[in-house]
Amino acid sequence: MSQSVTFQTRLLSSLSKVFADEELLQGSYNNGSAFCNETFSFQVAYRSNRLLKNIRVMLQSEISPHIIVRSVGLVPSELPAYHDHDEFVLRSTSGLYPDPLLPLTAESVVTGYPNQWRSLWITVQPEDEVKGGTYEIGIRFEADSGESLxxxxxxxxxxxxxxxxxxxxxxxxxxxxxxxAYYGVEIFSERHWVLMGQFMGTAARHGINMILTPLFTPPLDTEVGGERPTVQLVDVAVSEDGTYAFAFDKLDRWADLCDAHGIQYLEFSHLFTQWGARHAPKIMGNVNGKSEKLFGWDTDAMGSSYHAFIRQFIPALTGWIESRGLKQRCYFHVSDEPSVSHLEAYGHASRLMNELLPDYPIIDALSDISFYEQGLVKRPIPGSNHIEPFLDQQVTPLWTYYCCSQYKEVSNRFFNLPSARNRILGIQLYKYNIEGFLHWGYNFWNSQYSRRAIDPFQVTDADGGFPSGDAFVVYPGEEGPIESIRLKVFQEALQDLRALQLLETLIGREAVMQSLEEGLEEPITFKCYPRDMEWLLSKRQWMNEEIKANMVVK
Structure with a gap:
């Protein structure tokens, strides 16, 4: 740590969270390693004992074209945690939390606020263009006068x-x-397509390789009887004899956009309502030249009219899928998060979907294994806090998810949680050979139940609906997506997973797991795992050293 009369700095890892009103307890983090096709991040914290404006940030490195310097912004949280949270949190009070990674101004200046720690986020992206070797990355702070701080x-x-x-x-x-809604553009206008492409690209660069595809307006987080704006990629026309015609022009454009931005899988939106599968999503159609709502909350999902629609729609959709050669890339949903009380309605919907889609994977988030045992879900996605029965029965392939309900013991990514609790998931996914991971909130900038749109820079908890950090991992910037530290740390978790898979090819799975769990009092599970950032950082360095020692590098 360097220090002057007015200014302090310290190097920190990506797993530190720097609060403006707290002392830094972490030691300095001075070095690390990364492969030539991964993203590496660290932080430089700084504090002034008086107000200093226009502090210039100077980057000095041989690999500076591959480095991005951003400022870690602060955003408010009124609901950082539920009242009965566990003890593995940083704090539980409302206030300002570090999260968005804000671009520096054109002049690359920051402000030093009196006695407040702030941080810069340094991202290195070699992108297979940096030769192997050791590089110094210098970050210098200069006063407006040119004086070195x-x-x-x-x-x-x-x-x-x-x-x-x-x-x-x-x-x-x-x-x-x-x-x-946030950008004030018409749905499926040219500007909307540009924005969707930008946010898809950011997703793909962070390991999000599947995208929720709104065949019809997704029936997700919508209050009963309420509506979200119509986002429907399939055009429907109703003929005089009551049959339907389907046009896939917008879905074609969507698929092309996914291909252009590196999205591998299409996850078709749910064809039955959330929490029960009792109704249909909002589906608009052309009736005698006018757009009308064909189905919605007033539709009985078990009724003959919706069944007739589905029986015509699914074959048309699979025809489109196969004409584009997408069969290996498409996944379907029935209904999100059904409970045991919904078994009858869900079972009815599931049997219909399985009849019409015998060769396609159908996935749903749920936590009661009876849905799997009764054959209603062949690819269940249990919550990470309910995954043990699925592991015990050796369900394969197995996915997992977490959301606001998984706030005790297991990994999660709320504002108030240590970043180590976010990153540990990569090791857990590796140990249990998990095929997929689902989360509901990439950019949900609404209140709970979508009663109103919100500004995510001002409201981070969906109007008191969920702990801050559950509903989104990106913010809307003037020029497109603004990433969060939580998105970057989750990306690191996925890179850890890939590093473990590489190491397994060199020394074997048994040796990898033995070394991962060496010295631990208990084996790693979804609820039991090392909780300090130093363990994670040292284990990732161990992976890198082992890989270097056991392979001929290029």
Whole structure:
């Protein structure tokens, strides 16, 4: 740590969270290593004992074209945690929390607020263009007068080898209507398509390789009887004899956009309502030249009219899928988070879907294994706090998810949780050979139940609906997506998973797991795992060293 009369600086890892009103308890983090096709992040914290404006940030490095410097912004949280949260939190009080990664101004200046720690987020992206070797990354702070206030130098080793491609299927639900609402653009206008492409690209670069595809307006987080703005990629026309015609022009454009931005899998939105499967999603159609609502909350999902629609729609959709060669890339949903009380309605819907889609994977988030045992869900996605019965029965393939309900013991990514609790998931996914991970909130910028649109820079808890950090991992910037520290840390978890998979090819799975759990009092599970950032950082360094020692690098 360097120090002057007015200014302090300290190097920190990506797993530290710097609060303006707290002392830094972490020691300095001065060096690390990364493969040539992964993203590496660290932080430089700084504090002034008086107000200092226009502090220039100077980046000095041989690999500076591959480095992005951003400021960690503060956003408010009124609901950081539920009242009965566990003890593995940083704090539980309302206030300002570090989260958005804000671009620096054109002049690359920051402000030093009196006696407040703030931080810069440094992202290194070698992108297979940086030669293997050790590089110094210098960050210098200068006063408006040109006086040097402080400087830190981080040493990064770029390992001349590549991590394998990601095999985990990962979806964070993409809310196209929220983009249109925040930016004030018409749904499916040219500007909307541009925005959707930008946010898809950011998702793909962070390991989100599956995207929620709104065949019809997704029946998700909508109050009963309420509506979200119409986001419907399939055009429906009703003929005089009551049959339907389907046009896939917008769905074609969506698929092309996914291809252009690196999205591998299409996750078709649910064809029955959330929490019960008793109704149909909002489906608009052309009736005698006018747009009318064909189905919605007043539709009995078990009724003949909706069944007739589904029996015509699914074959048309699978015809489109197969004509585009997408059969291996498409997944379907019935209904989100059904409970045991919904078994009859869900079973009715599930049997219909399985009859019409015998060759396609159908996935749903749920936590009661009886749905699987009765054959209603062949690819269940249990919550991470309810996954043990599915593991015990050796359900394969197995996915998992978490949301606001998984706030005790297990990994999660709320504002108030240590970043280590976010990143540990990569090791857990590796140990249990998890095929896919689902989360509902990539960019949900609405209140709970979508009663109103919100500004995510001002409201981070969905109007008191969920702990801050549950509903979104990206913010809407003037030029497109603004990433969060939680998104970057989750990306690191996925890179850990890929590093473990690479190491397994070199020393075997048994040796990997033995070394991962060496010295631990209990084996790693979804609820039991090391909780300190130093363990995670040292284990990732161990992975890198082992890989280097056991392979011929290029």
């Amino acid at each position: 402080g400087e830190e130098v981080f040493t990064l080793e770029v390992i001349p080898a590549s991590l394998p491609a990601q095999t985990l299927i990962h979806t964070e639900w993409f809310h196209a209507d929220c983009l249109a």
